[in-house]
Amino acid sequence: MSADERAAEGRRLRDKISRTSHGGWSEPKDRRDPIEILVESNEGRVPALIPIRFGRMAASPFAFYRGAAALMAADLATTPVSGLRVQACGDAHLMNFGGFATPERNVIFDVNDLDETLPAPFEWDLKRLAASVVIAAQHLRLPNSDAGRVARDVVREYRERMIDYAGMPALDIWYDKIDLRKYADRAGDPEIVADARRRLAERIEAEERKTVADHLYPKLVSEQGTLPRIKDDPPLIYHPDSREAPGLESGYTEAIALYRESLPEHVRTLFDRFRFVDLAVKVVGVGSVGTMCAVCLFLAGDRDPLFLQVKEAKASVLEPYAGKSRHPNHGQRVISGQHLMQSASDVFLGWTKGMNGRHFYIRQLRDMKMSAIIEDWDAGLLRQYGRMCAHALARAHARSGDPVAVAGYMGSGQTFEDAVGEFATEYGEQNRRDYREFLKAIRSGRIEAVVEA
Structure with missing residues (x-):
């Protein structure tokens, strides 16, 4: 036409x-x-x-x-x-x-x-x-x-x-x-x-x-002990127990592996330089409060951090009126929408699923946002x-x-x-x-x- x-x-x-x-x-x-x-x-x-x-x-x-x-x-x-x-x-x-x-x-x-x-x-x-x-x-x-x-x-x-x-x-x-x-x-x-x-x-x-290493890392992380650990500030930042986060005992290996597979191949090469260190629940925003959101700390070396924000993705509020998503995972729905709507998206944008069945999407935390x-x-x-x-x-x-x-x-x-x-x-x-x-x-x-x- x-x-x-x-x-x-x-x-x-x-x-x-x-x-x-x-x-x-x-x-x-x-x-x-x-x-x-x-x-x-x-x-x-x-x-x-x-x-x-x-x-x-x-x-x-x-x-x-x-x-x-x-x-x-x-x-x-x-x-x-x-x-x-x-x-x-x-x-x-x-x-x-x-x-x-x-x-x-x-x-x-x-x-x-x-x-x-x-x-x-x-x-x-x-x-x-x-x-x-x-x-x-x-x-x-x-x-x-x-x-x-x-x-x-x-x-x-x-x-x-x-x-x-x-x-x-x-x-x-x-x-x-x-x-x-x-x-x-x-x-x-x-x-x-x-x-x-x-x-x-x-x-x-x-x-x-505000570089990640010089600004965000000392603000969010404590180095007291054998491993760096995200600072607790309950009820807004806290470490979940295994009931709230079933993947805790395995170090979230299954969810991280699924997230890795959602990344483009060239980004996986970069992501593989980092090792998982810690995860804490982090309350964000207004409408997102109460959904399972978290911040993850990965390190490629001493003081070489990567912070990833994990956000739970539930069914869109539009779904009852506009129709169901074609994506089986709502995290995948979110990142597909971002790639369509944004002129450029975060390099670490990906999705995963928790052992409790919750859907998530993942991106960098505060990359000059x-x-x-x-x-x-x-x-x-x-x-x-x-x-x-x-x-x-x-x-x-x-x-x-x-x-x-x-x-x-x-x-x-x-x-x-x-x-x-x-x-x-x-x-x-x-x-x-x-x-x-x-x-x-x-x-x-x-x-x-x-x-x-």
């Missing part, structure tokens, strides 16, 4: 699902109890860590939104669906984008958390991103008018970038990346762009100074960052979906961005209502939350 025919097919989809139908949000009469959905999402999590998860979500409506991907997935499933599918992130909020180092040691900006990735309608990711901008604006106490404008601008950037990708050769799309050192927003305010670039340069310089710190932002910086996220999301979707059809569906005018911007604004209010219900459930004792010191 030619590009013109694919674009026309995208435009014809408007007859079935109009662009304006994506606008607004009203709570369905049969909407499930949000607390019930959140409690269900705890299935299989470490029971002692669940109160920490809810405690982190209780910090603010923005923190609640970050931990409530399952709740929004259920809501998105009730909204109009364009019919255009991509490899979706599944949890495309602002804080799941950021900078990190490629294997070539370039620093790029991309989606960097893909625990929920699954093929799904393109607009689900875009709506979650746009709503996260509104909720971030509320968190920063910006005027409602600014929140709405920034959300629409995020959708506009996505639409315009997708139009660009629709006109590019397939290989150019695949090779495209967002270089943080060179990034310039073509529609941004020059002063804000300059401020953002200054901040980025400072962050990159600071991260480049930079996440946004939004607390001192104004509307201009939020707009700038939101546009970067939208650019990265459009690029990721263009790799797996049909950018010509998606661009044809959205069109060249502002109809689509006005609709999704309206949805984002109204869903921000839904998030506030759900957050109040969440706090009420904590106060009543229906759920338990532990606020960390």
Whole structure:
């Protein structure tokens, strides 16, 4: 099918699902109890860590939104669906984008958390991103008018970038990346762009100074005793017993061997230089709290460490609504999604399975990973960052979906961005209502939350 025919097919989809139908949000009469959905999402999590998860979500409506991907997935499933599918992130909020180092040691900006990735309608990711901008604006106490404008601008950037990708050769799309050192927003305010670039340069310089051997190793490892050992800091970092980690007694040999087989052959040669030394459970994030996540220490020699982050991969929150993964292991689902969506992925990205049947994916711990710190932002910086996220999301979707059809569906005018911007604004209010219900459930004792010191 030619590009013109694919674009026309995208435009014809408007007859079935109009662009304006994506606008607004009203709570369905049969909407499930949000607390019930959140409690269900705890299935299989470490029971002692669940109160920490809810405690982190209780910090603010923005923190609640970050931990409530399952709740929004259920809501998105009730909204109009364009019919255009991509490899979706599944949890495309602002804080799941950021900078990190490629294997070539370039620093790029991309989606960097893909625990929920699954093929799904393109607009689900875009709506979650746009709503996260509104909720971030509320968190920063910006005027409602600014929140709405920034959300629409995020959708506009996505639409315009997708139009660009629709006109590019397939290989150019695949090779495209967002270089943080060179990034310039073509529609941004020059002063804000300059401020953002200054901040980025400072962050990159600071991260480049944090080598694994000189920064991470002394921070995480104690050398008291015969072998280096990861420092315990319970309940956030601790060594599991054999009941919690059945592979402990064998030194996790089976899981490590399966992980090794998931790596490309040339990376196995590098990995074989290292020997396993220690593993500790390490609580991370907001939505991931309670899943079995850990940090592993490997050594190739004295003070020559490799830290690998082990993250449990459960079924995507999109699965009940978008269909089951074609991968038998959810760790494999995650890394396949990362390779599809990211312009470059960690060299040690792989997957495995524990003796207890849990699925995991593995990557390096903190390889120059930079996440946004939004607390001192104004509307201009939020707009700038939101546009970067939208650019990265459009690029990721263009790799797996049909950018010509998606661009044809959205069109060249502002109809689509006005609709999704309206949805984002109204869903921000839904998030506030759900957050109040969440706090009420904590106060009543229906759920338990532990606020960390």
